[in-house]
Amino acid sequence: SYVLTQPPSVSVAPGQTARITCGGNNIGSKSVHWYQQKPGQAPVLVVYDDSDRPSGIPERFSGSNSGNTATLTISRVEAGDEADYYCQVWDSSSDHPVFGGGTKVTVL
Amino acid sequence: QITLKESGPTLVKPTQTLTLTCTFSGFSLSTSGVGVGWIRQPPGKALEWLALIYWDDVKRYSPSLKSRLTITKDTSKNQVVLTMTNIDPVDTATYYCAHRHYSYGGRFDSWGQGTLVTVSS
Numbered sequence: 001s002y003v004l005t006q007p008p009s010v011s012v013a014p015g016q017t018a019r020i021t022c023g024g025n026n027i028g029s030k031s032v033h034w035y036q037q038k039p040g041q042a043p044v045l046v047v048y049d050d051s052d053r054p055s056g057i058p059e060r061f062s063g064s065n066s067g068n069t070a071t072l073t074i075s076r077v078e079a080g081d082e083a084d085y086y087c088q089v090w091d092s093s094s095d096h097p098v099f100g101g102g103t104k105v106t107v108l
Numbered sequence: 109q110i111t112l113k114e115s116g117p118t119l120v121k122p123t124q125t126l127t128l129t130c131t132f133s134g135f136s137l138s139t140s141g142v143g144v145g146w147i148r149q150p151p152g153k154a155l156e157w158l159a160l161i162y163w164d165d166v167k168r169y170s171p172s173l174k175s176r177l178t179i180t181k182d183t184s185k186n187q188v189v190l191t192m193t194n195i196d197p198v199d200t201a202t203y204y205c206a207h208r209h210y211s212y213g214g215r216f217d218s219w220g221q222g223t224l225v226t227v228s229s
Contacts, residue, residue, distance in 0.1 A: 043204070
């Protein structure tokens with residue numbers, strides 16, 4: 001089955017840029033989605049189809065996807081961006097979603 | 109506006125069967141391409157996809173849990189029901205239902221608030 005690998009944690013100072021990676025075999029050929037989950041809350045879609053943002057998501061959130069790595073970039077990080085972030089793709093061979101293990105973003 | 113809400117027992121005894129209901133609004137589960145999925149999250153752990161049902165009643169299950177899961181829909185009531193048999197303490201988790209967008213990429217663009225299920229005798 002398809003596996004997505006994320007770093008367990010990323011730390012970033014306010015105002016700086018956080019980059020969260022999501023690794024998978026030839027992930028560049030798939031559409032990658034990213035979710036933000038704050039403590040005690042449900043996940044929220046922040047980037048879909050590699051680099052599109054749902055309505056209401058700040059432009060500070062952006063995504064890219066190529067080769068074996070997809071990346072969620074959070075620019076000008078704010079304290080409110082502290083959360084867990086999950087990547088997700090659709091495994092077309094088995095017709096089901098696959099989630100990464102999540103990355104905890106800590107704002108220093 | 110799409111909304112989903114999970115309901116069901118908060119405490120279940122080991123070996124029992126868990127039944128969870130997702131009641132939604134803002135979309136129809138008879139619209140081509142649409143699906144509703146169930147995802148769970150044990151305390152302090154990652155998201156784990158469980159099951160999905162499509163508008164045409166096609167069903168998909170997590171391979172590791174397939175033998176224990178059943179997903180059904182009632183389009184007239186705007187509900188999706190998930191049953192999980194032979195419950196174990198390791199099944200303690202927050203269970204979410206989510207709307208699967210019709211596009212090829214298969215994103216979950218709206219989620220319920222989640223319901224915490226504790227398995228304990």
